[in-house]
Amino acid sequence: MVKKAQKNSAQDGEEYVSTVLSLLDEEENVVSDVQKEIFEDEIKELPPIKEGQLNVSGIYAYDEGDKLEVKIYVRNGLSDKLNLKMIPFVIKNSKGDILAAQQFNLSCLGELPPHSARPIKLYFDKKNVKVDKIPQDDWEVALNGEFNVTSTVRPIYEGLPEGISDEDKLVFNKFLAELPEMEEGQFSISTFSIGIQTNGNILVTAVMRNGSNQPITINKMPMTVLDAKKRAVKSESFELKDFTVSPYRAKICNFAFPTDVHPEQDQPLDGWSVAYKLVKINGKVNVKRK
Structure with a gap:
């Protein structure tokens, strides 16, 4: 497993919004209090985001043989609810080299409330992974190109x-x-x-x-x-x-x-x-x- 090293990018004078854990209704009753605490601790460690941003942050990448499992948090920094559909993701290093790229349907996340964060696991097919091994301290998940985001009113x-x-x-x-x-x-x-x-x-x-x-x-x-x-x-x-x-x-x-x-x-x-x-x-x- 490759654990993502978190970096705090906050700078003096910049305004950021806090995001809180939000689970789907069907998850609220099956996720234990201990697991919720883990989620909340992970969210606290994520880099801050500005108002109006849609952010994805990686937690770990785990090689399962035929797939690469990547746990991420999707954070809605907007004041509106969002629905995500087909979203292109990349994993890249600090030089900007693309290590993996794949599109995922995030409609399973449901409606993201304003200033909320939801965990999800992405499974990259090995054919879409361009390196033999994800470097332990030099990778990040990012959105890539145009994608379909809708806000609700x-x-x-x-x-x-x-x-x-x-x-x-x-x-x-x-x-x-x-x-x-x-x-x-x-x-x-x-x-x-x-x-x-x-x-x-x-x-x-x-x-x-x-x-x-x-x-x-x-x-x-x-x-x-x-x-x-x-x-x-x-x-x-x-x-x-x-x-x-x-x-x-x-x-x-x-x-x-x-x-x-x-x-x-x-x-x-x-x-x-x-x-x-x-x-x-x-x-x-x-x-x-x-």
Whole structure:
């Protein structure tokens, strides 16, 4: 086994961020307290990193015969959560010579919280190792070239309907909190509710989320209502006027589909859904009257 000699690169006047151990939920209950203490001690010995950096630091390299096992810590020095995918790694010496190079899928690390560190073992195929032996005191793991890193965002509401009750606010906030986090730059539409009103309108309430750093304006929205058997029953393209969702915000929007069905009271359409595109209609609106 080759143990990595740690160097403290901190210099007076430079600001660094501390990173703390973060394990996946499924690991929290199986990793012993002793092992967690070892992880935490190793993290304390790692060189400091600056705010905004994504850092990898090697702990050891162990020759397993057909593979080279390398334990590293991935540290997120950003104030945002990160998701890592295909990441190219190299092992190099102090002269910059490449000793090994391989790409790894780090999606298994899950979502990295801000200012966190997670351990992982990389297994370099021997065909990707360019030397017979990794020098004991002269190696480091580094990121190499371009790689896929995504940060996640959780938009908050803007422009809630006037006069909305505190109870309804709680319901909408709970719905928004339970939606999956978005990758930076994404835009999503989620169906909050579908019901039919006494006036014959099928009312769809949707929540639109903007995960980008630019406002997004929607002028036209094609939509199709599907019944519980996923059959298209109503389809329409709505013209929206001045509907803009600000960066990292969510907005509620209602869409009404007129029908000839007039129930005695408003009722939810359980099991129904919405396709945010136009779908050919084959059937009729079939709603039981209470």
